[in-house]
Amino acid sequence: MTPTPHLLVERHDGVAVVTLNRPEKRNALSPEMVVRLAAFWQSVADDDSVRAVVVTGAGHEAFCAGGDLGTLIPLMMRTRAPQDEWEIQFAQDRKQLHAALLRSASFFKPVIAAINGNALAGGAEFVMSTDLRVMSDAATIGVTEVRRGLIASGGSLVRMARQVPWAHAMELLLLGEPVGAERALAMGLVNRVVPPEEVLPTALDLARRVSLGAPVALEKTKEVVVLSSGRPLEEAFAIETRCTKENAATEDAKEGPRAFMEKRPPVFRGRAAR
Structure with missing residues (x-):
């Protein structure tokens, strides 16, 4: 019998849906899942048919419980030898974990998290890498690494205080205690809180609405926000100016105003102007 993949990917109508698929292990990150995720982000970055990505977990108990202990x-700490092909691939390049969790400033397609259950440790860090977040009202989220003698290294130490006010960020990072959905919403950590059965449909609706935008315009918008974060104003404005010029050189930048004047829906193709 063929083993069930630890990561499932579906693509339809401009949206890719990625499911962390280890519900029996609370969707904890396995070597296989990390390797597959890293490869997925690399492939979708150049896939013009994908305008937005939704990330979720299988089942209702957990979005992701973090790295599989x-x-x-143990593979990361080099206290365990690789035992199968996935573990060998991960051990050969441990930086794949950072790629899997989008710990970079180079992926600019919109990503929506459908937080179907608890998001803890690396699972919470994964959420921090996304742009829009829909959370189950039965879920919790917590950066819990300090309670295990570890330090959160999936990007949340850098991202947290840029995304929520300082006091909230330090509460989450230093206490290491999960918070419920309503508290996460009040902190500004998530966009929507809905019943469990509405999490994925709500995230898919957001992805559909996002994908109505022009592909290059969407990516350039995110690029400016990501790359300008924390920079002096003049440097930030220079990034905005560059991306504005690059977007203006697309067919879509001409199609959008033309469609508006002609009172019809725009047909965006994500191509440079000819």
Whole structure:
């Protein structure tokens, strides 16, 4: 019998849906999942048919419980030898974990998190890498690494205080205690809180609405926000100016105003002007 993949990917109508698929392990990050995720982000970055990505977990118990303490973490700490092909691939390049969690400033397609259940440790860090977040009212989220003698290294130490006020950020990072959905919403950590059965449909609706935008315009908008964060104003404005010029050189930048004047929906193709 063929083993069930630890990561499932579907693509339809401009939206890719990625499901962390280890519900029996609370969707903890395994070497296989990390390797597959890293490869997925690389492939979708150049896939013009994908305008937005939705990330979720299988089941209702967990979005992601972080790194698997029995497989992934020992491999990272070099206290366990690789035992299968996925573990060998991960051990050969441990930086794949950062790629899997989007710990970079180079992926500019919009990403929506459908937080179907608890998002803890690396799972919470994964959420921090996304742009829009829909959370189950039964879920919790927490950067819990300090309670295990570890430090959060999936990007949240850098991102947290840029995304929520300082006091909220330090509460989450230093206490290491999960917070419920309503508290996460009040902190500004998530966009929507809905019943469990509405999490994925709500995230898919947001992705559909996002994908109505022009592909290059969407990516350039995110690029400016990401790359200008924390920079002096003049440097930030220079990034905005560059991306504005690059977007203006697309067919879509001409199609959008033309469609508005002609009172019809625009047909965006994500191509440079000819």
